[in-house]
Amino acid sequence: MITRFAPSPTGALHLGHAYAAWIAHDRARAAGGRFLLRLEDIDHTRCRPEFEAGILADLAWLGIAWDGPVRRQSAHFADYAEALARLEAMGVIYPCFCTRAEIAAEVAAAPGAPQGPAGPLYPGTCRHLSDDARAARMAEGRDHALRLDVARATALAGGPLTWVDEKAGRQTARPEMLGDVVLARKETPTSYHLAVTVDDALQGVTLVTRAIDLFSATHVHRLLQALLDLPVPLYHHHGLVMGEDGLRLAKRDRALALAAMRAAGESPAALRRRLGLPPCPGAAAPLPCAGQVEEE
Structure with a gap:
């Protein structure tokens, strides 16, 4: 153990x-x-x-x-960069150019916005940007985060995916409850979700x-x-x-x-x-x- x-x-x-x-x-x-x-x-x-x-x-x-x-x-940022590159090659991450204030404003304007365990979920604004729009914003040097496209990632991973908690028993993974989580930011090249998953495995x-x-x-x-x-x-x-x-x-x-x-x-x-x-x-x-x- x-x-x-x-x-x-x-x-x-x-x-x-x-x-x-x-x-x-x-x-x-x-x-x-x-x-x-x-x-x-x-x-x-x-x-x-x-x-x-x-x-x-x-x-x-x-x-x-x-x-x-x-x-x-x-x-160990290199370990997380390698994992991030693999996910990018799979097409399951995308750049998000929204500021926290913009996300909060969009959520506030949509009373029926999906809710997660910690509150409103990211509304997926940048998930729908075209490749050209993303490339243009990247060329401008816009600050951005890299988010996991949960729907696409879940479809690619297949399923059902399960895990076992000693107290709660076998669980079926429902990652959509957290929405398109951030996996990296410009100022921090990894997130808790990515780093802890990679670290536990390594x-x-x-x-x-x-x-x-x-x-x-x-x-x-x-x-x-x-x-x-x-x-x-x-x-x-x-x-x-x-x-x-x-x-x-x-x-x-x-x-x-x-x-x-x-x-x-x-x-x-x-x-x-x-x-x-x-x-x-x-x-x-x-x-x-x-x-x-x-x-x-």
């Missing part, structure tokens, strides 16, 4: 991250498998070295050791553990796996850790950061009890900190 924990260094880890990391770590260790650490640092405007250092320090405090080098997505992940709020994303990831001929892991979507106000935890709430809990005298054992997790088997040895972590 190979699992992974893949935080983004855009802020401090909180109790929800600890829960997610322990779930993945404990499953791998219980099965005698491997637990990997990946840093999803593709957002160069928000990712910071100090946040990465904080993540490594928090994991060390939690008693979580990972196997092999840390994979940083920012060092790293040999066999069990993807992540929070339930990413359940719907798996429908798109299954489609990408089919298009790129990638293996399909088993999934486990666990619950979210909520704050006392009943809302999900957020990185911006510094009082709930693991570093703050550590400074306040909390112990990892107490946090595990609070989260309903069994005691961690065995005492953890000292773990590597930021300056000692090997890069992949």
Whole structure:
């Protein structure tokens, strides 16, 4: 069994991250498998070295050791470019020149616009542009994103496509529920959907553990796996850790950061009890900190 924990260094880890990391770590260790650490640092405007250092320090405090080098997505843009080129050759991606404001205005003007799990879906404006119109806008140097033509991609992949969640059972992929998702932008040459799908395959992940709020994303990831001929892991979507106000935890709430809990005298054992997790088997040895972590 190979699992992974893949935080983004855009802020401090909180109790929800600890829960997610322990779930993945404990499953791998219980099965005698491997637990990997990946840093999803593709957002160069928000990712910071100090946040990465904080993540490594928090994991060390939690008693979580990972196997092999840390994979940083920012060092592997070539992997995502290769996958993107394959999809482009299949004719299942297209350039979208719409700004976020234009998309919002178009959605607002159409009360009956299709809705997805996170709100209104992209209306497909640029999907209908002619080849000449696309070429002209590209020649003008217009900023654009690359979107997945979900309808065309689904038809090409055939089906039905299925995947298995340990809690929800076998699922039939319905990627249309997320619409034509963005796979890359000019300023960020990959997206979460593309990068995580490629990374899980390249790293040999066999069990993807992540929070339930990413359940719907798996429908798109299954489609990408089919298009790129990638293996399909088993999934486990666990619950979210909520704050006392009943809302999900957020990185911006510094009082709930693991570093703050550590400074306040909390112990990892107490946090595990609070989260309903069994005691961690065995005492953890000292773990590597930021300056000692090997890069992949």
